[in-house]
Amino acid sequence: MKTFESLEISFPANHVGHILLTGPGKGNAMGVAMWREIPEAIAQLDNNPDVRAIVVSGSDKNFTFGLDIMDPPKMIMGAASGDAAAAGLAAERTALLDLIRQMQQAATALEKASTPVIAAVHGWCIGGGVDLVSAADIRIADDTAKFSVREIRLGIVADMGSLARLPHIIGDAATRELALTGRDFTAEEALRLGLISRQVTVTKPEEPGADLLAAALELAAEVAAQPPLVARGVKDVLNHVRQPSVDASNAYVAVWNSAFLPSEDLHEALMALAMKRAPEFKGR
Numbered sequence: 001m002k003t004f005e006s007l008e009i010s011f012p013a014n015h016v017g018h019i020l021l022t023g024p025g026k027g028n029a030m031g032v033a034m035w036r037e038i039p040e041a042i043a044q045l046d047n048n049p050d051v052r053a054i055v056v057s058g059s060d061k062n063f064t065f066g067l068d069i070m071d072p073p074k075m076i077m078g079a080a081s082g083d084a085a086a087a088g089l090a091a092e093r094t095a096l097l098d099l100i101r102q103m104q105q106a107a108t109a110l111e112k113a114s115t116p117v118i119a120a121v122h123g124w125c126i127g128g129g130v131d132l133v134s135a136a137d138i139r140i141a142d143d144t145a146k147f148s149v150r151e152i153r154l155g156i157v158a159d160m161g162s163l164a165r166l167p168h169i170i171g172d173a174a175t176r177e178l179a180l181t182g183r184d185f186t187a188e189e190a191l192r193l194g195l196i197s198r199q200v201t202v203t204k205p206e207e208p209g210a211d212l213l214a215a216a217l218e219l220a221a222e223v224a225a226q227p228p229l230v231a232r233g234v235k236d237v238l239n240h241v242r243q244p245s246v247d248a249s250n251a252y253v254a255v256w257n258s259a260f261l262p263s264e265d266l267h268e269a270l271m272a273l274a275m276k277r278a279p280e281f282k283g284r
Contacts, residue, residue, distance in 0.1 A: 001044075002040070002044065004033075004037045004040070004041060005024065005033040005037065006021065006022060006023060006024065006030075006031065006033040006034035006037050006038075007019055007020060007021050007022055007034065007037055007038065007041055008020045008022055008059075009041055009044065009045065011051075012055075012217055013217050013220065013221050013224075014221070014224070015050060015051060015052040015053065015221075015224035015225075016051070016052070016053050016054075016055065016217060016220045016221060016224055017045035017048065017051040017053070017054045017055070017115075018054075018055045018056075018057070018217075019038075019041050019042070019045070019054065019055070019056045019057075020057055020058070020059050021034065021056070021057070021058045021059060021063065021064055022059045023059070025065070025068035025070060025071055026065065026068075026070075027060075027061075027062045027064065027065035027123075027124060028058045028059060028060070028062055028063065028064040028065065029064060029065040029066065029067065029068030029069075029070070029071070030064055030065075030066060030067055030068055030106075030128045030129070031068035031070075031071030032071055033071075034068075034106070035102070035103045035106050036102075038106040038109060038110075038132070039105045039106060039108075039109035042054070042109040042110060042113050042117075043109065043113075045113075045115065046113040046114055046115045051115055052115065052116075052223065052224035052226075052228045052231065053115065053116050053117075053118065053220040053221070053223040053224040053231075054113070054115050054116070054117045054118065054220075055117075055118045055119075055120055055213075055216045055217060055220050056110070056117060056118070056119050056120065056132070056133075056136065057119075057120040057121075057122075057209060057212070057213055057216060058121070058122065058123065058125075058209070059209075060123075060208060060209075061122075061123045061144075061208045061209075062122070062123030062124040062125075063119075063120075063121045063122060063123055063124065063125040063129050063133075063145070064124070064125060064126065064128065064129040064132070065124055065126050065127075065129070066126035066127030066128040066129050066130075066150065067127055067128050067154075069270060069273065069274075093258050093259065094258070096257070096258045096261065096262075097254055097255060097258035100159055100253075100254040100257055100258060101254050103159075103160055104159070104160055104161060104250050104254065106128075106131075106132065106160070107128075107131045107132050107134070107135040107160050107161040108135060108161065108250070109135075110132065110135040110136050110137075111135040111136075111161075111165075111239065111243075111246070112239075114232045114235070114236070115232070116137045116138070116223050116231055116232075116235055117135075117136045117137050117138075118136060118137065118138045118139075118140065118216055118219055118220050118223070119132065119133035119136035119138070119139045119140075120140055120141070120209075120212050120213060120215075120216035121133060121139065121140070121141040121142075121145045121147070121187075121196070121212075122141065122142045122144050122145055122208060122209040122212045123144050123145065123146070123208065123209075124146050124148075125141075125145060125146070125147045125148075126147070126148045126150050127148065127149070127150045127151055127154075127158070128160055129147075130147055130148070130149050130158075130162045130166075131158065131160035131161045131162045132160075133195075134161060134162050134165040134166055134169060134195075135161055135165060137235055137238075138197055138219065138223075139190075139195060139196045139197065140196055140197060140198045140199070140200060140212070140215060140216060140219065141187040141190060141191075141196045141199060141200065141212070142187065142199065142200040142201070142202050142209070142211060142212040142215075143187055143199065143200070143201060143202045144187070144202060144208070145186070145187040145190065145196075145199075146184050146185070146186060146187075147184070147185050147186075147187075147190055147195070148178075148182060148183065148184045148185070149162055149166070149175075149178045149179045149182060150182045151179075151182070152179060152180060152181070152182045153182040153269065153279075154266065154269045154270065154273070155263060155265040155266035155267075155268065155269040155270075155279075155281070156257070156261065156266065156269075157253060157256060157257055157260075157261075158179060158253075159250075159253040159254060159256075159257045161246065161249075161250055162179070163175070163179060163249060163253065164245065164246040164249035164250050164253075165242070165246055166178070166179075166195075168242045168245075168246075169194060169195060170193040170194050170195050171193075171194075174193050187199050198215070200212045200215045263284060264282060264284040265279075265281045265282065265283065265284065268280060268281060268282070269281075
């Protein structure tokens with residue numbers, strides 16, 4: 001079995017595969033390796049005939065902090081240089097478009113896998129993390145979970161799939177509010193909105209994510225006990241309705257961001273984050 005840099009694969013129960021996000025960025029932040037390896041790990045489990053359900057969770061105290069600004073793809077840093085003109089040549093824009101399309105595959109892999117995928121969230125699930133879990137078939141979280149569609153606060157239009165999938169999950173109104181404010185929201189609100197289907201009570205605070213993982217594995221075992229071809233059929237039919245709009249939205253935002261992502265505001269957002277100060281956006 002392949003060894004991964006940013007995640008671990010295990011088989012904790014009969015017919016259940018587990019992907020554990022491990023970083024190496026702080027808070028399991030999504031660096032270059034993770035964007036590349038998630039589709040590889042999903043494919044490895046999806047192609048295993050003995051796996052009938054997949055659980056994705058985060059290690060330590062969080063699911064993921066989202067994009068790792070300490071290890072971002074080079075094209076994003078070029079777009080965030082603050083010199084929009086320097087990032088504006090056709091070759092650079094084309095490379096950025098290709099990069100966005102590649103990064104979108106991390107979330108799309110969960111959605112297009114034939115095997116049902118359960119996302120288990122504890123701690124922070126920010127930005128790219130929301131993109132990832134929105135592509136799962138089932139989402140659960142524990143009391144510690146906190147979510148944020150935070151890209152707007154970084155001067156970015158979310159382009160990994162959350163804007164495409166969330167309206168189908170939580171509705172248009174809630175999606176617009178969360179995406180336009182970038183505010184944080186709790187597991188309680190996520191449950192009320194329908195982003196998650198159940199909230200797990202934490203009984204072992206000294207073991208972050210332990211209660212959640214136990215619940216996720218129990219749920220995965222229940223899914224895995226069903227006729228596997230029928231379970232795959234249920235997923236395929238449910239995805240069939242929304243897939244064309246998701247694919248179209250992802251294709252559109254990839255082109256949009258390849259044109260408009262390079263900006264002074266993006267540079268200002270990342271500088272403010274690094275310096276732990278409030279950003280001053282100027283619309284440039």
